[in-house]
Amino acid sequence: MLDLSFETPKPKVIQGAAQDWELVIGLEVHAQVSSNAKLFSGASTTFGAEPNSNVAFVDAAMPGMLPVINEFCVAQAVRTGLGLNAEINLMSAFDRKNYFYPDLPQGYQISQLYHPIVGEGEILVDMGPGVARRVRIERIHLEQDAGKSIHDMDPHMSFVDLNRTGVALMEIVSRPDIRGPEEAAAYVVKLRQILRYLGTCDGNMQNGSLRADVNVSICEPGAYERYQETQDFSHLGTRCEIKNMNSMRFIQAAIEYEARRQIKIVEGGGKVDQETRLYDPDKGETRSMRSKEEAHDYRYFPCPDLLPLEIEQAWVDDIAASLPELPDEKKARFVTDFGITEYDASVLTAEAENAAFFEEVARGRDGKMAANWVINELFGRLKKEDHDITESPMSAAQLGGILDLIAKGDISGKIAKDLFEIVYTEGGDPAGIVEARGMKQVTDTGAIEAAVDQIIADNPAQVEKAKENPKLAGWFVGQVMKATGGKANPKAVNEIVAKKLSS
Numbered sequence: 001m002l003d004l005s006f007e008t009p010k011p012k013v014i015q016g017a018a019q020d021w022e023l024v025i026g027l028e029v030h031a032q033v034s035s036n037a038k039l040f041s042g043a044s045t046t047f048g049a050e051p052n053s054n055v056a057f058v059d060a061a062m063p064g065m066l067p068v069i070n071e072f073c074v075a076q077a078v079r080t081g082l083g084l085n086a087e088i089n090l091m092s093a094f095d096r097k098n099y100f101y102p103d104l105p106q107g108y109q110i111s112q113l114y115h116p117i118v119g120e121g122e123i124l125v126d127m128g129p130g131v132a133r134r135v136r137i138e139r140i141h142l143e144q145d146a147g148k149s150i151h152d153m154d155p156h157m158s159f160v161d162l163n164r165t166g167v168a169l170m171e172i173v174s175r176p177d178i179r180g181p182e183e184a185a186a187y188v189v190k191l192r193q194i195l196r197y198l199g200t201c202d203g204n205m206q207n208g209s210l211r212a213d214v215n216v217s218i219c220e221p222g223a224y225e226r227y228q229e230t231q232d233f234s235h236l237g238t239r240c241e242i243k244n245m246n247s248m249r250f251i252q253a254a255i256e257y258e259a260r261r262q263i264k265i266v267e268g269g270g271k272v273d274q275e276t277r278l279y280d281p282d283k284g285e286t287r288s289m290r291s292k293e294e295a296h297d298y299r300y301f302p303c304p305d306l307l308p309l310e311i312e313q314a315w316v317d318d319i320a321a322s323l324p325e326l327p328d329e330k331k332a333r334f335v336t337d338f339g340i341t342e343y344d345a346s347v348l349t350a351e352a353e354n355a356a357f358f359e360e361v362a363r364g365r366d367g368k369m370a371a372n373w374v375i376n377e378l379f380g381r382l383k384k385e386d387h388d389i390t391e392s393p394m395s396a397a398q399l400g401g402i403l404d405l406i407a408k409g410d411i412s413g414k415i416a417k418d419l420f421e422i423v424y425t426e427g428g429d430p431a432g433i434v435e436a437r438g439m440k441q442v443t444d445t446g447a448i449e450a451a452v453d454q455i456i457a458d459n460p461a462q463v464e465k466a467k468e469n470p471k472l473a474g475w476f477v478g479q480v481m482k483a484t485g486g487k488a489n490p491k492a493v494n495e496i497v498a499k500k501l502s503s
């Protein structure tokens with residue numbers, strides 16, 4: 001049995017002028033579905049294509065065009081739901097959300113208000129070893145993305161690029177279970193990690209593949225617990241929604257700002273207006289965009305162009321059977337199988353590719369040592385060049401080869417670092433390199449003894465001092481290592497130096 005037990009963190013307390021306040025946060029994350037084609041058309045979803053080159057007639061809302069559901073996108077949403085331990089709805093349906101925008105040629109977005117494809121699930125948000133927050137997922141629905149208006153290419157005109165129009169999005173809605181800015185960022189990190197493991201969203205925040213609307217309210221200590229007991233929202237404060245956040249850092253900063261803004265209003269005797277706000281990263285503040293819109297403002301109604309979406313349990317079961325091992329299980333397994341710390345296991349499982357690499361290095365070897373070399377040496381080295389593991393010039397077999405040489409006592413840890421650098425920059429077989437370049441450690445005690453004798457003979461004054469203060473033996477060890485080009489087995493040198501100095 002894997003141990004997935006954890007402690008729940010304390011909510012973040014913010015000091016107001018008059019009293020303490022707690023934060024309540026719920027996120028609506030828009031995740032672009034990884035799919036070559038759009039939700040209702042065969043047009044390509046390639047990022048960065050020539051503007052308006054990936055637009056089917058239906059995306060441009062040409063008269064008489066009809067949407068046709070993309071089965072793969074549906075499968076991706078189901079896969080995501082299963083990965084979040086969520087209920088899958090065998091019957092879901094699409095609705096039109098009506099509004100005007102120049103980059104929305106249909107005049108409505110096809111979404112799923114009343115019958116989403118995925119129901120309740122949950123995410124464990126890691127807040128340090130053994131500490132996690134359970135955040136409930138309310139629903140995931142499928143919807144179309146809008147196009148893009150470009151206002152900064154011409155001083156007098158705006159342009160519209162419809163490439164993104166109709167691309168499939170999953171809107172993943174959390175319950176308001178997040179209790180601080182760090183938790184909100186950690187929630188996005190964990191969600192992104194799971195989506196990337198599942199292969200249902202690439203999680204690229206810079207390109208806008210993952211963006212979050214952050215709902216924030218404040219309440220007095222104790223109020224959230226009353227909400228949890230009753231699920232009655234009236235125990236919570238009025239929320240503001242900060243739109244379209246695409247950086248973990250900005251999410252945190254925006255929540256911090258928003259909390260203080262709301263505290264100031266409430267402590268000043270005012271009321272927080274429920275509204276949609278935008279975060280300005282340059283000024284570090286949020287500002288009002290519009291007052292909160294309600295579902296009826298959008299005149300939602302079932303999309304008459306699409307039949308309700310019915311899927312079969314057997315199809316869902318097939319998808320379930322193809323799920324990969326997910327981060328929580330993988331992390332727990334790494335701790336048990338390889339005897340590494342939970343912290344190291346978190347680092348190693350952050351990306352599925354990193355985890356696979358580590359496993360190949362660690363299999364049949366010392367797990368702790370493998371973790372140490374992968375994290376500190378390899379990841380450290382890759383980071384210097386801004387590379388990720390898929391761009392590593394060193395394979396798992398090569399790194400494993402270096403570890404084998406250390407384990408056999410052929411090379412010392414220090415020489416191993418030199419060897420690592422050689423293999424990393426020049427490539428080649430570690431054992432072959434050690435052989436060819438004479439890097440093997442000297443374990444022959446006779447040779448080491450001769451070197452120690454020589455240094456003792458050359459430095460009588462040091463010998464006298466070392467006899468009084470055994471700590472000075474380190475100087476002799478250093479000299480022997482120098483004389484042998486770092487190749488003497490350090491353990492043997494220490495022993496021989498100690499023996500000779502005490503005789």
Ligand code: ADP
Pocket residue numbers: 024025026027028173174175176177215216217233236237238239294
């Ligand atoms: P709407 O559809 O009007 O946007 P939802 O009920 O779907 O409203 O909630 C949207 C998001 O706001 C959800 O993620 C939810 O968890 C969050 N939320 C709801 N109430 C609060 C609150 N009082 N404080 C913070 N977040 C909240």
Ligand code: MG
Pocket residue numbers: 028
């Ligand atoms: Mg909503």
